[in-house]
Amino acid sequence: MKSDYSNLLPLSPATLHVLLALTGGDLHGYGIMLEVARQSGGQYKMGPGTLYDNVKKLLKLGLIEEASAESSESEPRRKYHLTQIGSSVLASETERLTGVLREARRGLRLHEERHS
Template sequence: MAKGNPPPLTPAAFQVLLALARGRAHGYGIMGFVTELTDGSVQLGPGTLYRTLSRLAADGLVEEAPDMREDEPHDARRRYYQLTEQGWDVATREARLLARLASAAAEAGLLDRRERSA
């Protein structure tokens, strides 16, 4: 059972949620995080990123976080975001699905294969 999927959650949206699961961050930082994590194989353009953030905020999955931090020099341009409770729930569901797919891929022998470079 368990079949509910209120907001279908696009690939880009999950990348953002995953980035925010590690802690509050601002848009530009999220871009860099995604690029690093995926070794550049996934890159969010500014268009996708900010549009996705707006939508996630409108859907109540993320919210703007107060900027106050003493270890960082304060930058008026930055807008920090963090996950809401609902955001955690949705991200968790998606992460489980992801883990399941990865597991299925492993069972199919996809991970042991030595791929050609080009």
């Protein structure tokens, strides 16, 4: 049986981008910011405040979890990874957005036909 995550949808752009960034594997905060910028072609840039507010929320919801602490010369870096629930929520949001895009394309096509 497929779980219903509609109470978590729609995802905010920042939440969507954080979950999407973690599909490639474990990342620390700065790595998430870099991956978000890469995946969006530089069109969406996330600052540390937005990132860590979202990380805190996603940890609480169980959509991501802390992966491991990586030692460096200064202080440890926390890495995060997508949980199975997080992956399912991202898949549900992707389905929802696919429907939105389908309707937008249909509406634009009809608009063009009426005005050409």
